[in-house]
Amino acid sequence: MILDSIRLENFGAYGGINEAELTPLERKPVVLFGGMNGGGKTTLLDALLLVLYGPKAKVSNRSGRMAYDSYLRECIHRGVDAGEGASITLRFRRLMDGQTHYFELERNWREGVRGIEESVRVARNGESDPILTEHWDEVVEAYLPVSISNLFFFDGEQIKDLAEGSNAAQILGTAIRSLLGLDLVDRLEGDLKTFERRKKVEGLDAEAAKKLKQAELELRELDGQMEILALERGRLTNEAGCLAKEAKRKEDRFKAEGGDLFLKRKEYERELQQLEHRKTSFESELREVASGPLPLRLVEDLLEQVEAQVRRESEIRQNRVLVDALIERDETILQQLKAAKLNTQALKKLRHFFNEDRSQRQENASEELIFDAEPELAPHIAHLRGRVLPKAFQASEDAITQIRHLEERIARVEAELGRVPEGDAIAVFQIEMEAARKEHAAKMADIDAMDIRLETLNRRREEATRQLERFGEEDHVARIAEDDRQRMLKHSKRVRNTLDRFRTKVIARHVANMEALMLESFQKLLRKTDLVHGLKIDPETFEVTLQDRRGQVLPFDRLSAGERQLLATAMLWGLARASGRPIPTVIDTPLGRLDSAHRAHLVERYFPHASHQVLLLSTDEEIVNGYHQKLKPSIARHYLLDHDEKQGRTSMHPGYFENV
Amino acid sequence: MKSPVETVRISKQGRDQLIRVRRQTGIENWNILCRWALCLSLKEQTPPPAIRQKLDGGVEIAWKVFSGEEGDTIAALLLLRSISDGFGVDGDGPANCLKSHIHRGLSYMASGQDTRSITDFMERWFKLL
Numbered sequence: 031m032i033l034d035s036i037r038l039e040n041f042g043a044y045g046g047i048n049e050a051e052l053t054p055l056e057r058k059p060v061v062l063f064g065g066m067n068g069g070g071k072t073t074l075l076d077a078l079l080l081v082l083y084g085p086k087a088k089v090s091n092r093s094g095r096m097a098y099d100s101y102l103r104e105c106i107h108r109g110v111d112a113g114e115g116a117s118i119t120l121r122f123r124r125l126m127d128g129q130t131h132y133f134e135l136e137r138n139w140r141e142g143v144r145g146i147e148e149s150v151r152v153a154r155n156g157e158s159d160p161i162l163t164e165h166w167d168e169v170v171e172a173y174l175p176v177s178i179s180n181l182f183f184f185d186g187e188q189i190k191d192l193a194e195g196s197n198a199a200q201i202l203g204t205a206i207r208s209l210l211g212l213d214l215v216d217r218l219e220g221d222l223k224t225f226e227r228r229k230k231v232e233g234l235d236a237e238a239a240k241k242l243k244q245a246e247l248e249l250r251e252l253d254g255q256m257e258i259l260a261l262e263r264g265r266l267t268n269e270a271g272c273l274a275k276e277a278k279r280k281e282d283r284f285k286a287e288g289g290d291l292f293l294k295r296k297e298y299e300r301e302l303q304q305l306e307h308r309k310t311s312f313e314s315e316l317r318e319v320a321s322g323p324l325p326l327r328l329v330e331d332l333l334e335q336v337e338a339q340v341r342r343e344s345e346i347r348q349n350r351v352l353v354d355a356l357i358e359r360d361e362t363i364l365q366q367l368k369a370a371k372l373n374t375q376a377l378k379k380l381r382h383f384f385n386e387d388r389s390q391r392q393e394n395a396s397e398e399l400i401f402d403a404e405p406e407l408a409p410h411i412a413h414l415r416g417r418v419l420p421k422a423f424q425a426s427e428d429a430i431t432q433i434r435h436l437e438e439r440i441a442r443v444e445a446e447l448g449r450v451p452e453g454d455a456i457a458v459f460q461i462e463m464e465a466a467r468k469e470h471a472a473k474m475a476d477i478d479a480m481d482i483r484l485e486t487l488n489r490r491r492e493e494a495t496r497q498l499e500r501f502g503e504e505d506h507v508a509r510i511a512e513d514d515r516q517r518m519l520k521h522s523k524r525v526r527n528t529l530d531r532f533r534t535k536v537i538a539r540h541v542a543n544m545e546a547l548m549l550e551s552f553q554k555l556l557r558k559t560d561l562v563h564g565l566k567i568d569p570e571t572f573e574v575t576l577q578d579r580r581g582q583v584l585p586f587d588r589l590s591a592g593e594r595q596l597l598a599t600a601m602l603w604g605l606a607r608a609s610g611r612p613i614p615t616v617i618d619t620p621l622g623r624l625d626s627a628h629r630a631h632l633v634e635r636y637f638p639h640a641s642h643q644v645l646l647l648s649t650d651e652e653i654v655n656g657y658h659q660k661l662k663p664s665i666a667r668h669y670l671l672d673h674d675e676k677q678g679r680t681s682m683h684p685g686y687f688e689n690v
Numbered sequence: 691m692k693s694p695v696e697t698v699r700i701s702k703q704g705r706d707q708l709i710r711v712r713r714q715t716g717i718e719n720w721n722i723l724c725r726w727a728l729c730l731s732l733k734e735q736t737p738p739p740a741i742r743q744k745l746d747g748g749v750e751i752a753w754k755v756f757s758g759e760e761g762d763t764i765a766a767l768l769l770l771r772s773i774s775d776g777f778g779v780d781g782d783g784p785a786n787c788l789k790s791h792i793h794r795g796l797s798y799m800a801s802g803q804d805t806r807s808i809t810d811f812m813e814r815w816f817k818l819l
Contacts, residue, residue: 313716313807313808313809316808316809316812317715317716317717317808320715320717320722320726320808320811320812321717321719321722323758323759323760325725325726325728325729325730326729326760326763328729328730328732328733328815329729329732329733329767332732332767332770332771333763333767335770336763336766336767336770339766339770340766400769400770400773400779401691401765401766401769402691402692403691403762403766404691404762407691407762407763407766410762410763411763414760414763423816426812426816427816430809430812430813433809434809437809
C-alpha cells in the first residue's frame with residue numbers, strides 16, 4: 031500500500047483546502063512534515079486515521095465517551111460555518127493480484143438540519159465504486175484492521191507505554207493476535223462461551239415432564255368418573271325396567287276393567303253414527319225403489335196374462351177391421367184369376383181357403399174384448415217384465431244385503447259399547463296407569479341425561495388421551511433436546527479447547543519469528559551492542575523478557591528510559607516486518623524525548639528502513655540540523671505545517687523549518 | 691183405459707192399518723202403500739172377501755195418484771181379476787174388486803209383528819217371489 035496524497039478541507043486547524051503529495055521516490059521513502067505542537071501536526075495523523083476508520087478510529091482528541099457526531103462537529107474548522115462542513119480525501123494505491131489499483135477515499139461531513147451528515151465515497155481507478163463505498167468499513171477491516179493500525183501509525187511519545195507499564199503485555203498481545211488473525215479466533219471463542227452460557231441457562235424443559243404427569247393424572251381421574259357414571263347408569267336402567275313393568279301392570283289392569291274400551295268409546299260412537307248414517311242412506315234407496323213399479327213384480331203371472339190378452343185383443347181388433355175388407359178383396363182376387371183362366375179346381379180350392387180364413391177371422395173378431403187398451407200396452411208390459419222390474423228387484427236386493435251387513439256391524443259396535451263401563455269406576459285405574467307411565471318416562475329422561483353426561487365425559491376422555499399422547503411426544507422431544515444440549519455443551523467445550531491449543535500453537539510458531547525480528551531491530555537501534563542477547567515473548571502472557579549475554583533474564587529497570595523507548599520502537603518495527611504486509615509507517619513526534627545518543631540510531635538505522643513509505647511528523651526540536659542532514663538523502667518531500675496565530679488556521683505547503 | 695174408480699177410498703180399519711205400516715216402513719205416501727196392498731192381495735189366487743165396511747177412513751187417493759205411471763197396467767190387471775174373482779166387468783164390478791183387494795192387502799201388510807223396518811217389509815214380501 032502506498033499513500034499518494036492527502037487533502038484536508040476545513041479539518042481541525044486546517045482552514046480551507048490543504049493538500050500534500052505523499053508518494054515516495056526511489057530510495058527516498060521518507061516524507062517529512064514539520065510542525066509545532068498544537069499547530070495541526072497530530073491532527074494530520076488523526077486525519078489519516080479518521081478517513082480510514084471513521085467512528086472506529088483511535089484518534090488523539092476523542093475520549094471514549096464522546097459521540098462520533100460531536101467529534102465530527104468539533105473537527106470542523108472554527109473559521110467556517112458548520113453548514114459548509116469538512117472533508118478528508120486520501121488517495122492511495124495497492125497491489126492486488128499482480129495489478130496496481132488506485133483508490134480515492136473521501137469522507138466528508140457537515141452540519142445539516144437534523145445534525146451531522148456524514149458521507150463516504152470510494153473511487154477505484156478513477157470510477158466511483160459503489161460496493162467499496164457501501165462496505166468501506168469491512169473492506170478496510172479486512173486489509174488493515176484498526177486493531178493493528180497502531181503498529182504502523184503511531185505517536186512516538188506514546189510508544190513508551192509499550193515498553194513500560196503493565197499493559198505492555200496486553201498491547202503486545204493484542205497486536206500479535208491481530209497480526210496473526212487470532213482476533214477471529216478470540217471472537218469465535220467468545221461466541222462459544224456465550225453459546226455455552228445460554229445453553230446452560232436453558233436447562234431441561236421441566237415443563238414437558240410436568241405436563242405429561244398432569245395429563246396422566248387427568249386421564250386417570252376421568253376414567254374414574256366414567257366408571258362411577260356407568261354404574262349409575264346401570265342402576266337407572268334397572269329402575270327403569272322395574273318402572274316399565276309397573277306401568278305395564280297398571281295398563282293391563284286398566285284394560286281389564288274396560289279401560290281401553292272407555293277410551294275407545296268415542297271411536298265406537300263415531301263408527302256407530304257412520305254406520306247408522308249409511309244404513310239410513312240405503313233405507314232411503316230401498317224406499318225409493320219401493321215407490322216405483324216394484325210391487326207389480328208380485329203379480330208377474332197376472333202381468334203375463336194381461337200381456338197375452340192385450341196381444342189377443344189387438345189381433346181381434348185387427349180382424350174386426352180386416353174381415354169386411356177381405357170379403358171384397360177376396361172376391362176381386364177370384365174374379366181376376368177367373369178372368370185369367372185359372373182352372374176351376376184351383377179356383378174352388380182358393381175360394382174354400384178364403385172362406386175358411388174369413389170365417390176364422392170372423393170368429394176371432396166376434397170374441398169379446400175385455401180391455402179397451404192401446405196396443406202399446408203389450409210392449410209396455412213386456413218391457414216392465416223384461417227390464418224394469420228385474421232391475422228394480424235387483425236394486426232392492428242389493429240394498430237389502432247392504433243394510434243387513436250394516437245392521438250386523440251396528441249390532442257388534444253396540445255390543446262393544448254395551449261393554450263400556452261407567453267413567454268413574456275406572457277413573458282411578460286410569461290415574462294410576464298415567465302416574466306409572468309418567469314415572470317411567472321421567473326415569474327414561476334421567477337415563478337420557480346420564481347418557482349425555484357420559485358422552486361429554488367420553489369426549490373429554492378422548493381429548494385427555496390425545497393430550498397425553500401429545501405431551502408424551504413433547505416430553506420425548508424435550509428429552510432428545512436435552513441430550514442435544516448436553517452434547518452441544520460438550521462439543522462446544524471441546525472446540526474451545528481446540529481453539530485454545532490452536533491459538534497457542536500458532537502463536538508459538540510465529541513468536542519465534544517475532545522474537546528474532548524484534549531482537550534484530552532492537553540490537554540495531556541500541557548503542558550498547560552487547561546489552562541484549564535474547565528476547566523472549568511468553569506465548570501465553572505476551573510478557574517480554576530480555577536476556578543478557580549469559581542467557582540470564584535482564585530486568586527492564588536495567589534499561590534506561592531511552593533504551594526502553596527504543597525497545598518499544600524495535601518491537602513495533604519487528605511486528606511490522608513480521609506482519610508481512612507492506613504498509614507505510616506514519617510516526618508522529620518520532621524522536622520524542624529521546625536523548626541524542628539514541629536519536630542518532632533511530633535517524634540512521636530506523637527511519638529510512640521502517641517501510642517502503644515513511645511519513646514523519648516532526649517538531650522543530652526533533653529532525654532538525656544534524657539529524658535532518660543525516661536523513662536528507664532518504665527524504666522525498668518536505669512539507670511545512672504553518673500555523674497562523676492571527677487567523678487561527680494552519681496551512682500545509684512544501685517547505686520546512688527555516689533554521690534547517 | 692178406463693179407470694175402475696175415480697178415487698180410491700179406504701175404511702177406518704184400513705186407515706189404521708195404513709198408519710201402522712207407514713210407521714213400520716217409513717214410506718210416507720198412502721198411494722205407494724196402497725199399491726203394495728193391492729199387489730199383495732192380487733198375488734193370492736183366491737178371491738178376496740167383499741168389502742162391507744164404509745169407506746170413511748178419511749183417506750182418499752185419486753186414481754192417477756194411486757196408479758202412478760202404470761194406470762193402464764193396473765186397470766187391466768183388475769179387469770182380469772174382476773172376471774176370475776166373480777166381480778164382473780160391468781158397473782161397480784171392477785171398483786168392488788179394487789176395494790176388496792186393497793183392503794185384503796192392507797190387512798196382510800199390517801199383520802205380523804216382525805215387520806219393523808222397510809228392510810223387514812221388503813224381505814218379508816219378497817220371500818213370496
